[in-house]
Amino acid sequence: MNSRRNFLQKMAGSALALPVLSSITTKAHAAKPQPPYQGPVLRVAILGLGSYGERVAEAMKDCQRAKLVGLVSGTPAKLKTWQAKYGIAEKNCYNYETLDQIKNNPDIDAVYVITPNGLHKDFSVRVAKAGKHVICEKPMANDAKEAQQMVDACKAAKVKLLIGYRMHFEPITLDIVHKRKAGDFGKVLFFQGLSGFIIGDPTQWRLNKKLAGGGAMMDIGIYSINGSRYMIGEDPIWVTAQEVKTNPEKFKEGVDETITFQLGFPGGAVASCLSTYSLNNLDRFFLDGDKGYAEMGPSTGYGPIKGRTNKGEVTYPHVTHQTVQMDEMSDIILKGKQPEIPVDGEEGLKDMKIVDAIFQAVKTGGKVAIKY
Structure with a gap:
């Protein structure tokens, strides 16, 4: 793979x-x-x-x-x-x-x-x-x-x-976000994001610090970071993180193999996430509130996405994500449309600040405040 x-x-x-x-x-x-x-x-x-x-x-x-x-x-x-x-x-x-x-x-x-x-x-x-x-x-x-x-x-x-x-335009994702905004889950308390797979060729660019910026976190962990934000509806304010490396030959200095990280949000919710290049079958989100829950699995794959809440399945016909993404981005650029979940540079910048804080937390072993 x-x-x-x-x-x-x-x-x-x-x-x-x-x-x-x-x-x-x-x-x-x-x-x-x-x-x-x-x-x-x-x-x-x-x-x-x-x-x-x-x-x-x-x-x-x-x-x-x-x-x-x-x-x-x-x-x-x-x-x-x-x-x-x-x-x-x-x-x-x-x-x-x-x-x-x-x-x-x-x-x-x-x-x-x-x-x-x-x-x-x-x-x-x-x-x-x-x-x-x-x-x-x-x-x-x-x-x-x-x-x-x-x-x-x-x-x-x-x-x-x-x-x-692309997930910001995916209908099951948006439906669950709508339900959260409508209060269907009550006060959001917890999010779990699992993102990972077993990576193959050790010579590929994704395992090159200069080209990739890291390892699994940059490639697949970014989904749990971004997902925690649109599922909870807030930006985290602190992070703690721990790294596990079982194969230092394949995952050299600066290239993370597995990182677990925890995020704290201003409303009191917490997130527990896993990013890895050493485990398969990890593409799941879980959102828990005091009145209900939502879960997705697969949550960020190319589709079809599967979702359910405490009230039952959430279903929509599958449409190729990148097709929807590019049509929607056309409307953003040419018509000034405002997407329900932002996709602009400021949105991407927030994720990168969180990534930087996660890497800092791994190095220090302490809780790191996230500054936007």
Whole structure:
């Protein structure tokens, strides 16, 4: 298993993609065909033509409000292959050296940066300076300092910065968030997030400190961090954390294998989470309140997501997450839509500050205050 994406795909299974539907209204709309979309379309270039880039490209075939029109890669052969496969015009293809010339291309609105984490900051800043909106895969950077530089660069260039939080548009996730906001679970007291799989190839970039910024925490633990925030509806104010490393040869200095961490929230709720590269079957969320509960498993895989509450199952037709994500991001960029759960750079920056605090807590062995 070379990546969390392959693992999650295998674990969660696959489902027939339905026509693109708005995230939380999917169930209501699924019964009848929708009229052809007539509005503006976000024209996107993908930067980084790896396995996840291809997943996004395939998903965008079903988008109504976003279209793949450009490519950026450091591998000439990939550019040629993708250009033919997706019908991309030669003038919309760039390598890493010519990327800055994209500022002269009026046919590209946004660039989706899908590279190793350690390259996110530099590419995002270059895209922003070229005057294009930035969509960046999560985690948005190697640390909060880099994330802040990305936020600042996009603000200075007056372009939007969005982070690839596909779960923020997933209908079962949103339904449970709605139920929590409506008070169905009463006072929220506890959240548990389990995120992990057994990683394969020890030479891959995800086990390279410079490229990944860490290990399991950056790759898969970020789901429990982000999930704790949207499930509880608050940002944590302190963290404690413990690291376990059973294979120091594979997981070298600065590359975490397994970290358990605990988060405290201003309303009194606490979270207990596990991030690991050494255990399979870990993709679960549990939210507990004094009047009810919600659980999800799989909770962040590529789908279908499964959820239930103390009142029964929560079901919606499965729609490819990246298809919904890109259509929704089109509305955010072109129409100024405000998503129910934020996906902007400030949202990503908060997660990076929490990650930094977790690593600090591991080193110190104490409780670390999280400062936003």
